Amino acid sequence: MSELTRDFAKTAEERTLWQPEDKLLLAVSGGVDSMALLDAFLRLPDALRPEFAVAHVNHGLRQAAVEEERYLKTYCRERGLSFFSAFWEEGRTIVSNVEHEARQFRYAFFAEVMAEKGYRVLATAHHGDDQIETVLMRLAKGSELQSLTGIRQLRPFDGGVIIRPFLHLPKQVIVDYAKSRRLVYFEDETNQGDAFLRNRLRRQVVPVLKDENPQLYQHITYFAAQLDAVLATAQRALFPLYQSSVQRLEDGWAIALPAIVSADVQTQRVLLDMFWTACFEEEQLVVSLKQRQQVVELLNQDSAKPQWTLSFKDDWQLVRTYDKLLLKKTAAGHEADADIQLIPEQGVFLSDTSWLMLTAEALPAVPENVRHWQRDEMPVDERFSLPLTVRHRRPGDRLILDEKGRRKKVSRYFIDEKVPTAKRDSSRLIADAAQNVLWILPNKKSYLSIHKEPDKIHYRLIYLRKDS
Structure with missing residues (x-):
């Protein structure tokens, strides 16, 4: 009897993750891990085997995905298992953060099936190596402390729970089991590339750490439990x-x-x-x-x-x-309508027709739906103290008019320009931490917006507005 078979039978007998009367939904990609999980559930004795079905997502990112889905559908039909599948139509249009978006789609689909069909437990095939990669990835990205506790073997999920029966097993134990059982499974060729951080950690970092410390998984698990x-x-x-x-x-x-x-x-x-x-x-x-x-x-x-x-x-x-x-x-x-403190590289919509960003980037990220709006900019140099704030006018606000430092009250500017009272009250301006007015949106800028020393420009204000 293999290590995985003994371990899985013990988990079922202890009833810590599921009860025999529970209805389970198994997330099966067709890879070695999930096919081993599916086979392990099928081999449980009748008294310990819960009712379960299979859920599969075709992300539409690989040509082989169609054949994999077809195989799983046939596999389940031959064994009398219910099979649910979904196709991620938007997958090919996603250009950034693909892993996150794909995961969001998967789990939304799983939650939908569970709610419609009455499954309380979602089972996934995450294993010990996944745990190592997850902790390292979150540490590298500067995540919060709570996230460094890693993947949980049991956690709430959309009115039910998610379980990971293989979480304490090394990947190699699962591969050995699949080979001994001669299971058919599919390799995702994207796992062999270095496009994603998780892949780079799996291929380049984790092997080195395992060579340094064969007990790496146990130590990371203990660290996560302590934290x-x-x-x-x-x-x-x-x-x-x-x-x-x-x-x-x-x-x-x-x-x-x-x-x-x-x-x-x-x-x-x-x-x-x-x-x-x-x-x-x-x-x-x-x-x-x-x-x-x-x-x-x-x-x-x-x-x-x-x-x-x-x-x-x-x-x-x-x-x-x-x-x-x-x-x-x-x-x-x-x-x-409250004051808005500008954070560098975080654009804000001031209204349905205006958008603003403080940026140090040469090519800042601008939302797709505003890229073609009318654009105006203002350089921000060392004369202005951060943070900058977007707010309504206040008594005493003044705008610098020329190089001699002559100033005009913002209220007088509105009068001179014959701005209607209602529009005066709704107008916004940008001021620095010392309450120097930089810009009365959308048109009037301070004289200080004229810069003769480009090397001292630290940021730019980018203001986009939709033509009326």
Whole structure:
């Protein structure tokens, strides 16, 4: 009896991952790992074998995928197994972050099948080598501490659970089992290239680490378990404060700030990490490490502003209004009426017809749907102190008119230009940290926008607006 067979039978007998009466959905790609998992379930004794079906996704990225899907469909029909499949039509149009987008599609499909057919448990064939690669990849990308605990063998998923029965087994054990059972499986040729970080780690880094330490998997697993225990202890201790400060709304979250801003920075980071984790689990909102650090910095500035706005992906925005943070989706894909602090390389929609970015890049990333809008730019050099803020006019705001430093009140500018009162109130301007006005959007710029020393330009403001 093989190591995998003994281990899998023991897992079934212990009933820690599933019960015999559970209905399982097996995620099967056709590769060696998932075909071994499918075979292991088929070989369980009747008393331990749960009812299960197979789910497969054809990502449409390889010619061989059609034949693989056809084989799996026949395999399942011959064994009396229900077979569900989906084709990722958008796959060939995705040009960046392909792995993430493919994973999102897969798991959305699995969740849909589970909900429609009544399956409570999703089983995947992740193994010990996947665990090593995942921890290293997240460490290399600068992920949050919680993510360094790696892949969990059992975790909640869309009203049910995901299980990974092979997670503690090395890849080689699975390959040996497949060979001994003479299983038919398919090799994904893209796994042999170095286009993806995971592949580079698998092919170039992990073998070296295994040579250095044959117990690499055990040590990474132990490290992940220790980290998980420390984080769980910290989160339990802080949960009462988190629960009293964070409120789930129908369209987002509200965070009461007094108790949080009075805590030390380390406590703030843990509390906010708990919050970001909840955002991802409930709304799939990914907040970058840079954005997380920005929030903590804004909350702890000596002259902390009572109002500011940060924009996240998928039209989510975090708005501070005095003693409260609100995280919500913008109704029409643009910013709320609060002050907007500009973060370099993060563009923001000021309205349905205007978009703004502070950038140091020669070719910044601009959303596809605004690339053809009317464009204007302004250089930002060392004379301006960051951060820059987009806001409405305030009493006393003045614009520098010429090289002599003569100034004009923004209110007088509106009068001289015969700007209607309603438009004056809705107009936005850009000011630096010292409240120097750089630009009254969309047309009037400060004299300081004229630069005679290009080598001292640190950033550019790019303003795009749709022709009316």
